[in-house]
Amino acid sequence: MFKILEKRDLAPSIKLFVMDAPLVAKKARPGQFVILRIKEGGERIPLTIADYDAEKGTVTVVFQEVGKTTRELGTLKAGDFIQDFVGPLGVPVEFPHHKKVLGVGGGLGVAPLYPKLKMLHEQGVEVVSIIGAKTADMLIFEDEMKAVSDRLYVCTDDGSKGRHGFVTVVLKELLEQGEKFDEIIIIGPPILMKIGAEITRPYGIPTMVSLNPIMVDGTGMCGGCRVSVGEEIKFACVDGPAFDGHKVDFDELMKRLATYRDEEKISLERFHGSHECKL
Amino acid sequence: MPLNKSKKKTPMPAQKPEVRRRNFNEVALGYTEEDAVNEAQRCLQCKKPGCIQGCPVQVQIPQFIKRIAERDFDGAIKVIKETNSLPAVCGRVCPQEEQCEQRCVVGKMGEPVGIGRLERFAADWERAKGVQVPDLPAKLSKKVAIIGSGPASLTCAGDLAKLGYDVTVFEAFHKPGGVLVYGIPEFRLPKAIVQEEVEFIKKLGVEVRTDMVMGKVLTVDDLFDMGYEAVFIGTGAGLPKFMGIPGENYLGVYSANEFLTRINLMKAYSFPETDTPIKVGKKVAVVGGGNVAMDSARSALRMGADEVHIVYRRSEEEMPARQEEFENAREEGIIFDFLTNPVQIIGDEKGWVKGMECIRMELAEPDASGRRRPVPVKGSEFTMDVDTVVIAIGTGPNPLLIKATEGLELTKHGYIAADENGKTSREGVWAGGDIVTGAATVILAMGAGKKAAKSIHEYLQSKK
Ligand SMILES: Cc1cc2nc3c(=O)[nH]c(=O)nc-3n(C[C@H](O)[C@H](O)[C@H](O)COP(=O)(O)OP(=O)(O)OC[C@H]3O[C@@H](n4cnc5c(N)ncnc54)[C@H](O)[C@@H]3O)c2cc1C
Numbered sequence: 001m002f003k004i005l006e007k008r009d010l011a012p013s014i015k016l017f018v019m020d021a022p023l024v025a026k027k028a029r030p031g032q033f034v035i036l037r038i039k040e041g042g043e044r045i046p047l048t049i050a051d052y053d054a055e056k057g058t059v060t061v062v063f064q065e066v067g068k069t070t071r072e073l074g075t076l077k078a079g080d081f082i083q084d085f086v087g088p089l090g091v092p093v094e095f096p097h098h099k100k101v102l103g104v105g106g107g108l109g110v111a112p113l114y115p116k117l118k119m120l121h122e123q124g125v126e127v128v129s130i131i132g133a134k135t136a137d138m139l140i141f142e143d144e145m146k147a148v149s150d151r152l153y154v155c156t157d158d159g160s161k162g163r164h165g166f167v168t169v170v171l172k173e174l175l176e177q178g179e180k181f182d183e184i185i186i187i188g189p190p191i192l193m194k195i196g197a198e199i200t201r202p203y204g205i206p207t208m209v210s211l212n213p214i215m216v217d218g219t220g221m222c223g224g225c226r227v228s229v230g231e232e233i234k235f236a237c238v239d240g241p242a243f244d245g246h247k248v249d250f251d252e253l254m255k256r257l258a259t260y261r262d263e264e265k266i267s268l269e270r271f272h273g274s275h276e277c278k279l
Numbered sequence: 280m281p282l283n284k285s286k287k288k289t290p291m292p293a294q295k296p297e298v299r300r301r302n303f304n305e306v307a308l309g310y311t312e313e314d315a316v317n318e319a320q321r322c323l324q325c326k327k328p329g330c331i332q333g334c335p336v337q338v339q340i341p342q343f344i345k346r347i348a349e350r351d352f353d354g355a356i357k358v359i360k361e362t363n364s365l366p367a368v369c370g371r372v373c374p375q376e377e378q379c380e381q382r383c384v385v386g387k388m389g390e391p392v393g394i395g396r397l398e399r400f401a402a403d404w405e406r407a408k409g410v411q412v413p414d415l416p417a418k419l420s421k422k423v424a425i426i427g428s429g430p431a432s433l434t435c436a437g438d439l440a441k442l443g444y445d446v447t448v449f450e451a452f453h454k455p456g457g458v459l460v461y462g463i464p465e466f467r468l469p470k471a472i473v474q475e476e477v478e479f480i481k482k483l484g485v486e487v488r489t490d491m492v493m494g495k496v497l498t499v500d501d502l503f504d505m506g507y508e509a510v511f512i513g514t515g516a517g518l519p520k521f522m523g524i525p526g527e528n529y530l531g532v533y534s535a536n537e538f539l540t541r542i543n544l545m546k547a548y549s550f551p552e553t554d555t556p557i558k559v560g561k562k563v564a565v566v567g568g569g570n571v572a573m574d575s576a577r578s579a580l581r582m583g584a585d586e587v588h589i590v591y592r593r594s595e596e597e598m599p600a601r602q603e604e605f606e607n608a609r610e611e612g613i614i615f616d617f618l619t620n621p622v623q624i625i626g627d628e629k630g631w632v633k634g635m636e637c638i639r640m641e642l643a644e645p646d647a648s649g650r651r652r653p654v655p656v657k658g659s660e661f662t663m664d665v666d667t668v669v670i671a672i673g674t675g676p677n678p679l680l681i682k683a684t685e686g687l688e689l690t691k692h693g694y695i696a697a698d699e700n701g702k703t704s705r706e707g708v709w710a711g712g713d714i715v716t717g718a719a720t721v722i723l724a725m726g727a728g729k730k731a732a733k734s735i736h737e738y739l740q741s742k743k
């Protein structure tokens with residue numbers, strides 16, 4: 001059992017947990033994730049490690065309530081326990097030789113982007129970042145991002161804060177103005193990563209994305225998380241989740257993410273039936 | 280003892296095919312005491328019993344059967360457990376027709392003695408009455424770590440605990456048992472039995488830690504730093520193989536591992552009571568011919584598929600599945616397409632499987648494995664209408680732990696190289712089961728765990 005030490009509402013339907021998980025915290029590195037299961041009978045779902053503190057033995061996760069499991073997770077409070085919390089999984093990212101990096105985070109993607117940029121910032125790399133959300137109140141991790149960025153651009157789809165428009169608009173502008181980066185990291189919904197990677201492609205700048213296929217074990221034994229990267233089939237849980245954005249088949253990823261759409265609906269409706277939700 | 284001269288095995292009560300094809304309850308119901316005594320009386324008590332040679336762990340078969348015939352069931356299970364610590368499992372899943380029963384003389388003139396059924400009977404008899412925990416020796420205060428919790432690991436852990444070691448099992452999943460819980464379905468091996476085996480080793484003092492993806496959470500080096508003096512690796516052969524044909528990433532294509540894990544471990548058959556879904560369509564094709572393919576096909580049927588095919592590139596004779604499971608599958612209505620090989624999977628515009636193109640095969644000369652090699656028949660391509668495809672063509676070694684462990688010599692196929700006692704190239708590290716042999720059997724994995732336990736004991740004794 002793993003204890004929730006702290007809970008924060010970051011935005012409507014986006015929540016943060018600080019978990020007591022010393023073993024995970026000790027080994028965690030940017031780019032890795034955990035798989036959790038709330039209770040017996042629950043589903044195993046992956047969440048990115050948004051922050052960690054090896055000394056305190058804590059791991060931070062940020063999640064958006066989209067379906068049954070994440071909503072149920074959202075009903076838990078500080079002091080409650082989660083049955084299983086497995087990690088750190090996936091390959092840590094490393095940037096040994098970079099001097100200047102651009103981070104682009106859309107929506108919830110800002111959370112997984114943060115630990116990578118934090119590491120780069122600590123390494124003395126120049127960090128430029130662009131973060132965005134649908135509306136001002138959906139924007140997360142603005143202060144954290146400010147702290148690790150040399151320059152931060154904020155966008156909202158409806159113009160309620162910062163630039164009016166998508167993060168990709170700013171990305172395009174920076175590249176058109178001729179700004180150079182050793183690497184661009186784009187994390188967000190698959191469609192954002194796809195568009196972003198197309199924008200960077202003509203400039204030949206290495207572009208890293210972090211993929212979120214459906215997972216079960218997270219250890220490479222089921223193959224459910226397979227993604228096409230260039231000519232190869234990769235298992236995102238053990239070969240990723242970070243990949244070269246110029247090689248990923250995003251269309252396939254998006255299709256595969258819809259595999260259980262009908263079942264997800266059933267599960268969610270049943271959950272609402274048993275909880276008095278305001279939805 | 281009186282002799283039963285029947286040429287046929289005493290039948291074992293089983294659920295009727297029409298009924299069982301739609302439920303996950305155990306198919307074979309086991310012998311009654313009368314059935315067991317009756318079957319035990321078929322054994323000739325040979326002076327030079329072939330059956331023992333056929334058993335990978337040399338269960339003293341005539342001895343235990345004699346005790347069943349004498350209604351000394353306590354004595355029977357005691358004999359079995361001298362060499363086999365998981366008889367309730369092995370009695371159910373061993374490929375007896377290639378092992379003990381294949382060498383039984385009675386089998387020369389009819390059906391062999393039902394050794395597996397008798398073993399199962401004796402084990403179930405003990406279970407029903409409650410397994411006694413043996414008296415344990417004084418603790419040796421030496422720690423041993425076991426990675427994985429399949430049959431190799433459970434056996435190794437149990438044996439070492441009985442010798443007084445302080446044993447910890449580290450399992451990646453949230454539930455221990457390995458393939459016995461995530462792979463082999465409930466209708467063939469009730470999970471309660473595996474649970475009991477795990478409880479038993481816990482009672483021996485073994486600590487079982489789940490959610491421990493070793494190589495990620497802790498490495499072998501960490502274990503030594505934590506004071507463990509020996510490590511046994513029993514991580515299995517869990518890496519799924521795909522065919523490498525076009526269309527394998529369409530929605531509705533599963534590896535057998537994923538398919539069976541969703542159903543067995545995650546209990547997708549109880550969805551939406553439980554949260555993990557699975558999509559089993561109306562017409563399912565399972566590719567492969569082993570136990571894994573049989574289990575996948577029979578599970579698909581139980582999940583509600585109308586029609587389930589097993590597509591196998593060789594013929595019935597070469598099929599590696601247990602005979603009993605093949606017969607069960609056929610009785611349940613699984614359709615076998617032998618000498619057929621998939622060429623590509625066809626999808627619709629949303630990416631869902633809608634068909635599988637196959638080619639007919641014929642058998643040529645025997646290949647290295649001694650089995651006749653299938654070759655495609657030119658121009659024989661045809662398309663099956665299917666909406667779900669399960670790929671059960673084998674597994675490989677999962678590299679996750681191996682990559683994170685220095686100094687482990689591997690075989691050319693990436694398995695861990697170990698000697699006959701399970702010793703690896705790294706001091707203090709043993710390995711056994713599927714991670715050494717490649718996908719094999721429960722009894723072989725168990726045997727490997729046993730040998731390793733003995734070897735670890737010798738090592739730790741001499742180390743002092
Ligand atoms: C490596 C990785 C890191 C992730 N990090 C985060 C994160 O930090 N924060 C966050 O909010 N979300 C993250 N996700 C996505 C998160 O796992 C899903 O939102 C969650 O599983 C949805 O479960 P649900 O029952 O609430 O919703 P459902 O109704 O079951 O599903 C909603 C959608 O989530 C996706 N999904 C469903 N089941 C799974 C599954 N088992 N594994 C992965 N995706 C699934 C599907 O696209 C589905 O359509 C990550 C996914 C991956 C693979």
Ligand SMILES: Cc1cc2nc3c(=O)[nH]c(=O)nc-3n(C[C@H](O)[C@H](O)[C@H](O)COP(=O)(O)OP(=O)(O)OC[C@H]3O[C@@H](n4cnc5c(N)ncnc54)[C@H](O)[C@@H]3O)c2cc1C
Nearest residue numbers: 427429430431451457458462493515712713719720721724
């Ligand atoms: C569907 C199916 C049906 C089968 N049917 C039969 C049958 O009828 N008869 C028969 O004799 N055999 C059968 N087999 C084969 C048999 O189950 C295996 O040979 C046997 O289970 C191997 O045992 P093992 O202990 O080596 O590993 P496994 O049972 O594979 O267990 C390995 C364990 O290690 C864990 N693990 C892996 N990596 C790590 C890690 N890094 N850290 C921590 N833990 C880890 C896994 O999660 C797993 O629990 C079948 C196999 C399958 C898949």
Ligand code: SF4
Nearest residue numbers: 334338369373378379
């Ligand atoms: S362990 Fe398996 S092979 Fe040995 S006697 Fe029992 S059923 Fe036969």
Ligand code: SF4
Nearest residue numbers: 322323325330383384
């Ligand atoms: S070979 Fe057959 S008949 Fe002879 S001892 Fe073994 S089981 Fe009995």
Ligand code: FES
Nearest residue numbers: 218220222223237
């Ligand atoms: S989640 Fe099963 S292999 Fe990646």
